Amino acid sequence: MFESIKAVQLVSTYNPQSLEPEIQSRWQSQRAHSAENGEGERFYCLSMFPYPSGKLHMGHMRNYTICDVISRYQRMQGKKVLQPMGWDAFGLPAENAAMAHGVPPAKWTRDNIAHMRDQLKALGFAIDWDRELATCDPDYYRWNQWFFLRLLDRGVAYQKTGTVNWDPVDQTVLANEQVVDGRGWRTGALVEKREIPMYYLRITDYADELLAALDELEGWPDRVRVMQANWIGKSEGAAVVFQCGEHAIEVFTTRPDTLMGATFMAVAPEHPIATQAAEGRADIQAFIDECQQGGVSEADLASQEKRGIDTGLTATHPLTGDALPIFIANYVLMSYGSGAVMAVPAHDERDFEFARRYELAIVPVIERPNGEAYDATQWHDDYATKEGTLINSGRYDGLTCQQGFEAIVADLAKAGAGRAKTQFRLRDWGISRQRYWGCPIPIIHCPDCGAVPVPDEDLPVVLPEDLVPDGSGNPLKRCEAFLNTPCPRCGQPAQRETDTMDTFVDSSWYFLRYTCADNDQAMVDDNTNAWMPVDQYIGGIEHAILHLLYARFWTRLMRDEGLVDVAEPFAHLLTQGMVLAETYYRTDNAGRAQWFNPNDVDVSTDQKGRVVGATLKSDGQPVTPGGVEKMAKSKNNGVDPASLVGHYGADTVRLFSMFAAPPEQSLEWSDAGVEGAWRFLRRLWSGVAAHTEHHPDATTHATTHAPSSSDGQGEGLSRQAALDLRRQLHEAIQKVDDDFGRRYAFNTAIASLMALSNEIGRFEPETPQEVALVQECWLGLVQMIAPVTPHIAESLWQQLGQTGSVFAAGWPVCDEAALVKQAITVVVQVNGKVRDRIEVSPGLDQATLEDKAKQSDNVERFLSDKTIRKVIVVPDKLVNIVAQ
RNA sequence: GCCGGGGUGGCGGAACUGGUAGACGCGCCGGAUUCAAAAUCCGGUUCUGGAGACAGAGUGCGGGUUCGAUUCCCGCCCCCGGCACCA
Numbered sequence: 001m002f003e004s005i006k007a008v009q010l011v012s013t014y015n016p017q018s019l020e021p022e023i024q025s026r027w028q029s030q031r032a033h034s035a036e037n038g039e040g041e042r043f044y045c046l047s048m049f050p051y052p053s054g055k056l057h058m059g060h061m062r063n064y065t066i067c068d069v070i071s072r073y074q075r076m077q078g079k080k081v082l083q084p085m086g087w088d089a090f091g092l093p094a095e096n097a098a099m100a101h102g103v104p105p106a107k108w109t110r111d112n113i114a115h116m117r118d119q120l121k122a123l124g125f126a127i128d129w130d131r132e133l134a135t136c137d138p139d140y141y142r143w144n145q146w147f148f149l150r151l152l153d154r155g156v157a158y159q160k161t162g163t164v165n166w167d168p169v170d171q172t173v174l175a176n177e178q179v180v181d182g183r184g185w186r187t188g189a190l191v192e193k194r195e196i197p198m199y200y201l202r203i204t205d206y207a208d209e210l211l212a213a214l215d216e217l218e219g220w221p222d223r224v225r226v227m228q229a230n231w232i233g234k235s236e237g238a239a240v241v242f243q244c245g246e247h248a249i250e251v252f253t254t255r256p257d258t259l260m261g262a263t264f265m266a267v268a269p270e271h272p273i274a275t276q277a278a279e280g281r282a283d284i285q286a287f288i289d290e291c292q293q294g295g296v297s298e299a300d301l302a303s304q305e306k307r308g309i310d311t312g313l314t315a316t317h318p319l320t321g322d323a324l325p326i327f328i329a330n331y332v333l334m335s336y337g338s339g340a341v342m343a344v345p346a347h348d349e350r351d352f353e354f355a356r357r358y359e360l361a362i363v364p365v366i367e368r369p370n371g372e373a374y375d376a377t378q379w380h381d382d383y384a385t386k387e388g389t390l391i392n393s394g395r396y397d398g399l400t401c402q403q404g405f406e407a408i409v410a411d412l413a414k415a416g417a418g419r420a421k422t423q424f425r426l427r428d429w430g431i432s433r434q435r436y437w438g439c440p441i442p443i444i445h446c447p448d449c450g451a452v453p454v455p456d457e458d459l460p461v462v463l464p465e466d467l468v469p470d471g472s473g474n475p476l477k478r479c480e481a482f483l484n485t486p487c488p489r490c491g492q493p494a495q496r497e498t499d500t501m502d503t504f505v506d507s508s509w510y511f512l513r514y515t516c517a518d519n520d521q522a523m524v525d526d527n528t529n530a531w532m533p534v535d536q537y538i539g540g541i542e543h544a545i546l547h548l549l550y551a552r553f554w555t556r557l558m559r560d561e562g563l564v565d566v567a568e569p570f571a572h573l574l575t576q577g578m579v580l581a582e583t584y585y586r587t588d589n590a591g592r593a594q595w596f597n598p599n600d601v602d603v604s605t606d607q608k609g610r611v612v613g614a615t616l617k618s619d620g621q622p623v624t625p626g627g628v629e630k631m632a633k634s635k636n637n638g639v640d641p642a643s644l645v646g647h648y649g650a651d652t653v654r655l656f657s658m659f660a661a662p663p664e665q666s667l668e669w670s671d672a673g674v675e676g677a678w679r680f681l682r683r684l685w686s687g688v689a690a691h692t693e694h695h696p697d698a699t700t701h702a703t704t705h706a707p708s709s710s711d712g713q714g715e716g717l718s719r720q721a722a723l724d725l726r727r728q729l730h731e732a733i734q735k736v737d738d739d740f741g742r743r744y745a746f747n748t749a750i751a752s753l754m755a756l757s758n759e760i761g762r763f764e765p766e767t768p769q770e771v772a773l774v775q776e777c778w779l780g781l782v783q784m785i786a787p788v789t790p791h792i793a794e795s796l797w798q799q800l801g802q803t804g805s806v807f808a809a810g811w812p813v814c815d816e817a818a819l820v821k822q823a824i825t826v827v828v829q830v831n832g833k834v835r836d837r838i839e840v841s842p843g844l845d846q847a848t849l850e851d852k853a854k855q856s857d858n859v860e861r862f863l864s865d866k867t868i869r870k871v872i873v874v875p876d877k878l879v880n881i882v883a884q
Numbered sequence: 885g886c887c888g889g890g891g892u893g894g895c896g897g898a899a900c901u902g903g904u905a906g907a908c909g910c911g912c913c914g915g916a917u918u919c920a921a922a923a924u925c926c927g928g929u930u931c932u933g934g935a936g937a938c939a940g941a942g943u944g945c946g947g948g949u950u951c952g953a954u955u956c957c958c959g960c961c962c963c964c965g966g967c968a969c970c971a
Contacts, residue, residue: 051971092970164969175969223888227966230887298967302885331885335968350885426968433969503971542965544888549968578965608929609912610894630964659909660896664889666964668896672910679924680909686924738900748898751908758908827904832952834904858938872951878903882951 014685016649016791023791024124032805033126038080044531045071046511046570048539048547049086052112052134053093056119058579058631058657058669059540061641065654065788066576066663066746067538068125072787073740075126076811082531084514085120085127087113089136090438091503092175095469098437105437106465109136119642123650124790131517135506140513141439142460143523144505148199149442149453150561156202159451162430163270163296163335166194172473173434179295186471193292195270198432198499199441203553207232207424209567210552219572221664224544231545233425238409240342240418242315244273244326249315252337252423255386256412257404258344260393261365263355265315266308266329268339274328277311284309284328291330298333306331306354318417319408320394329354335427352379365393366401429550431502436467436475438500446487446494455488461496474498507547508554511537511569524558529565537570541664544575574744577666579657581637583626584614595636596623598671628668639669651789652678658746658788680754681792684785687761688778688796695765698775699801714776714818716769725763729777730818732756736784737811746788753785775800780812828853829880830862846873853879 027033047067050060064085071083087109094105101108113134120127133140151157165174167184173196178185203210211232214225237254242265249265267273269291278285287309294300308329315324324342331350332341345355346364355362364374366388374383390396390404399407412418432441440461442454454461464482467475476482476498487494512524515531539547548570555569584601585593596616601623604613614623631638644653656677661667692699714726732752739749760778765771779800786793786806797806821842826849828836836856840849850871853859859881866883873879 048971053971088971173969176967177970179969227888231967233887296969299885302967304885306885429968435969502969504968507971540965540971541889542971545966546968547971580964605894605912607912608894609910611911627963656909662897665897666890670896670910673896676909682924743900745898745900747896748900748908751898754908825904829904829952832903837904870951872903874903878952880903880951 014682014792016651016681017646019795020122020124020649020651020791023794024121026794027124027126030805032807033083033128034130035080035082035084035128038075038078040078040080042082042531043071043074043079043536044082044515044534045074045536046084046514046534046538048537048543049088049507049510050116051088051091051093052109052116054112054115056116056641058639058641060116061123061653062579062657062663062667063538063540063576064120064123064125065657066574066744067536068123068127068654068790069658069740069746069787070536070538070744071126072790072807073811075807076783076787076809077741078810081126082131082514083125083127084131084517085125085129086132086510086514087134087136088503088507088510089113089134090141090500090506092177092435092437094437095435098468099471102468104466104468106136109134109437119645122642122645123654126790131514133510133513133517135439135503135510136437136463138460138462139520140510141463141506143509143513144439144501145442145454145459145461146456147509147523147558147561148501148505149456151201151557152453154561156205156557157199157431158202159197159199161195162198162200162432163193163195164434165295166192168192170472172471174295176295176297179297179300182294182300190293191295193294193296196434198430200428200430201553201557203429203550204424204426206553206556207234207426209556210426210549213552213568217568217573220570221573221575224541224548224573224575227544228549231426231549235423235425237421237423238405238412238418239421240412241318241416242324242342243318244313244315247273247276249273249326249340250338251340251342252421253342253344254423255344255347255405256408256418257386257390257396257399257401258347258365259317259319259342259408259412260390260396261344261346261363262317262324262342263345263361263363264324264343265326266332266341266343266351266354267311267326268332268334269328269330270334271328271332271339273311273313273326273340277313277326277328281312284311287328291328301333302331304330306350306357308354308358310358318412318415325360327354327358336425337423346374346376347383347385349379349384352383363392365390367391429502429504429553431505432499433502434474434498435500436463436469438503439463439506440476441497441499441501443497444485444487444494445497446490446492448492449487449489449494451497452487452489452494458488463500476500504547504550505554508550509558511551512555512558512564524563528563532564532566533569533571536572536574538574538576538663541575541577548573574663576663577661578630579667579669580628581631581639581669583629583635583637584616584623585626586623593626595626595634597636598639598669630666631669639671644674648674648678649791651792652681655681655750655789659750660747662745662747680757681789683761684757684781685792685796687757688782688799691774691778692799692801695771695774698771699799714773714815716767717773719766719770720822721763722765722770722773725759725777726773726818727821728756728759729780730814730816732784733780733812733814734819737814740787749784750788753781756781782806783809783812824876826853826876827878828856828859829878830859831882832880835859835862842876844875846875849873849875849879853881 047063071081075081089109094109097108098105165179167174169187169189179191214229235254238256240251242249269288278288308327311326313326315326343351345351345362362376369385369387386401390399396404409420440463442461444452446452469475483495511534512528515528516525519525551569556567558564559567582598584596587593600617602615602617606612614625616623629635656674660673735752736749739745765774782793782796793806823839824842825837826840827834836858863883868883870882
């Protein structure tokens with residue numbers, strides 16, 4: 001026995017560096033991952049496609065491993081699986097790289113794609129590479145342009161002005177990301193808000209449908225549905241008209257019941273009333289100018305100090321006729337509603353703060369639900385109640401909020417000063433970007449004909465790929481060859497639109513294109529309807545709102561154009577968590593932190609394993625742990641998947657990333673944890689090797705299909721240890737099937753496979769039937785681990801005497817008969833505290849269980865001086881004796 | 885500021901429908917093997933007290949419901965994601 005194991009170790013060691021490429025080339029030559037394979041039901045398994053930033057990072061690796069495990073599991077269920085891959089290849093980072101290195105974005109992007117494609121292939125994902133696409137290819141983006149023209153025809157796409165960040169030094173539009181503390185990231189200049197003409201898509205026309213359909217998206221996480229619902233933000237309220245001289249100012253309020261408590265109005269700095277008020281008033285103009293500074297992002301606007309200025313103008317309250325002062329306020333957004341609000345400081349927290357600051361009247365018009373007096377010096381959350389009774393509201397006094405709402409809206413309507421109104425928070429989608437590296441908007445500007453659509457036969461409008469941006473505006477504006485073209489309508493010299501499309505346009509329909517990537521005649525075709533909707537979509541939670549909402553919207557636009565049947569593109573959604581790692585730093589003399597990669601740091605622990613210090617490997621001097629953070633360049637805590645794959649092989653890295661955390665939670669990277677995954681695979685390898693060496697005949701009765709109860713497995717077993725092992729195998733089959741197929745709890749599935757592996761290793765077969773059982777166990781284990789670690793599984797499958805691919809073998813079948821237990825453990829509690837555990841046969845009746853529980857010595861000890869009040873019996877589980 | 889999520893041993897996590905808190909892995913401690921080390925194998929490992937049997941405490945904090953709460957309810961604290969031009 002001892003010698004045979006020794007021999008096995010000599011002839012057979014786990015060497016993923018040679019094994020994995022060999023298995024991968026076999027898959028490739030057999031076209032194992034083509035979506036054409038398989039007879040069964042279709043299963044479309046999709047990952048959010050990567051931005052080709054340079055090299056694969058851990059977030060990609062995690063995303064695609066989850067997708068691959070699900071794809072391979074579904075394939076083992078006999079389904080015809082589509083798992084495609086592509087590149088979200090337009091975008092800002094390519095322009096930044098171009099500026100830094102003087103290389104055109106196109107070259108940088110395509111080089112990155114080539115490198116990252118190789119990295120993906122080394123990870124052994126079952127991707128159908130025949131369907132690969134990149135959004136920067138004219139073959140792809142021509143359909144963006146073609147469809148945009150359809151949207152223009154239908155009036156879904158239209159032009160209006162929008163606000164952008166303007167860097168006055170570089171004379172360029174900045175992305176929100178490029179505005180740091182209100183200043184341009186390169187120039188440090190104070191950023192200004194600037195209005196420019198842009199193209200928009202009428203997503204607001206679909207607001208109701210996009211909202212209502214969320215209820216039916218049962219395969220989506222609740223949190224994503226809630227976030228989207230709140231983003232769309234449907235609110236029922238009233239439009240109320242205030243007169244200001246000859247101007248009518250319309251505002252929207254969700255609380256018309258508080259109208260009698262309105263004591264002032266506030267308008268956005270860009271509002272026409274503000275512009276009017278600034279005439280001849282330098283102080284007001286100065287305030288407006290100040291508001292024009294800084295970035296346009298809502299986070300910046302909403303978190304800044306609430307400030308305002310009195311315009312000196314007043315508006316007439318539509319019901320009381322009172323003159324309300326009109327303020328310009330920096331917290332009122334021109335882009336939401338009408339850019340003006342009525343302020344009811346007594347019942348709105350922001351208005352309350354503003355009124356306190358500028359000493360404006362605060363008039364409570366709802367009684368506090370708790371009956372206490374209104375305290376105008378301090379905000380209390382119940383001031384925003386909708387459950388009170390109206391006061392100080394003239395003839396509305398005594399009404400409930402709901403009654404007041406209706407009565408006041410009715411009176412406003414009668415007076416022609418308002419009406420009930422539904423308002424959405426959602427705004428139309430601005431798709432114009434003043435950038436080079438994107439899909440050109442197919443418009444030609446003619447001095448006579450205006451904005452003329454490019455005729456379909458002239459598509460695609462091809463983006464020149466040799467330009468290098470320098471940070472000062474869009475290089476397309478200086479590219480004569482692109483710019484100048486005759487007007488398609490009148491033929492005289494005209495210029496192309498130089499704005500490109502938001503990259504969210506590219507990512508709003510790429511999943512449709514995978515189904516027909518080789519079709520050069522149409523955007524989508526019959527294959528699209530055959531594959532759609534996507535059965536399982538996997539990607540980062542950071543896309544919960546924008547990308548996923550735009551994709552839902554765009555799919556509806558294509559439905560309404562008659563191009564696809566479905567409205568909802570993604571039936572099931574899994575939002576994966578981020579990948580984190582420990583950070584280490586030192587602070588230099590200037591107080592700046594210098595960050596060190598975890599790979600370059602040694603950590604020391606005390607006798608109990610607690611971390612007591614960390615030192616830099618290169619100099620042995622201490623570094624400070626900075627906590628666990630998202631892997632990022634700025635904290636230098638990124639771990640490169642490619643180098644880990646080089647060291648341990650893909651299977652180890654895949655196994656660790658699926659084992660260390662459930663997919664929806666953040667995953668903390670740990671080199672020691674990767675070692676653990678590596679050890680497990682080596683034990684698995686040597687366990688199988690020992691079995692096949694020691695029992696070579698066990699593998700000669702090999703089957704080419706999954707073992708199941710109908711094969712007569714399990715017959716002839718009598719030893720309890722053998723029955724227990726077989727039960728553990730079949731419990732694992734049940735558990736892993738549920739974890740992979742329903743729960744997506746890959747971590748617990750792997751845990752039970754590790755436990756099963758430990759049990760097989762402990763078991764020493766004594767009869768030929770028991771050897772057959774061990775063979776059954778190894779086969780089942782290899783099949784079940786295959787979706788996670790496909791390379792080692794293919795190899796072990798063959799070593800166990802099976803022919804063909806483990807993925808063709810299907811999924812092991814649970815034998816219910818094997819699950820039956822002889823004895824179960826029942827917990828006995830006294831007053832809710834566990835005092836004993838008793839072994840009983842299953843299915844015992846309540847009275848017997850209760851008696852057995854009371855006979856326990858330890859239980860008697862706790863009951864000695866007490867009277868039993870009540871006994872709760874949960875059959876096969878627990879007895880709780882309540883005593884005093 | 886607004887919307888959403890999270891917080892359990894030294895660490896990652898498990899406990900799926902209110903019923904044994906800590907599966908599995910890492911780390912650490914002890915042992916075997918070794919001239920020695922690495923690797924490997926075996927045992928232990930929530931904390932406190934106890935030689936042990938066992939007892940007490942314990943799931944971010946404070947309260948509540950319940951025979952029983954990591955799980956449900958109320959109030960707080962901290963961390964993370966998104967906020968419409970990063971992708």
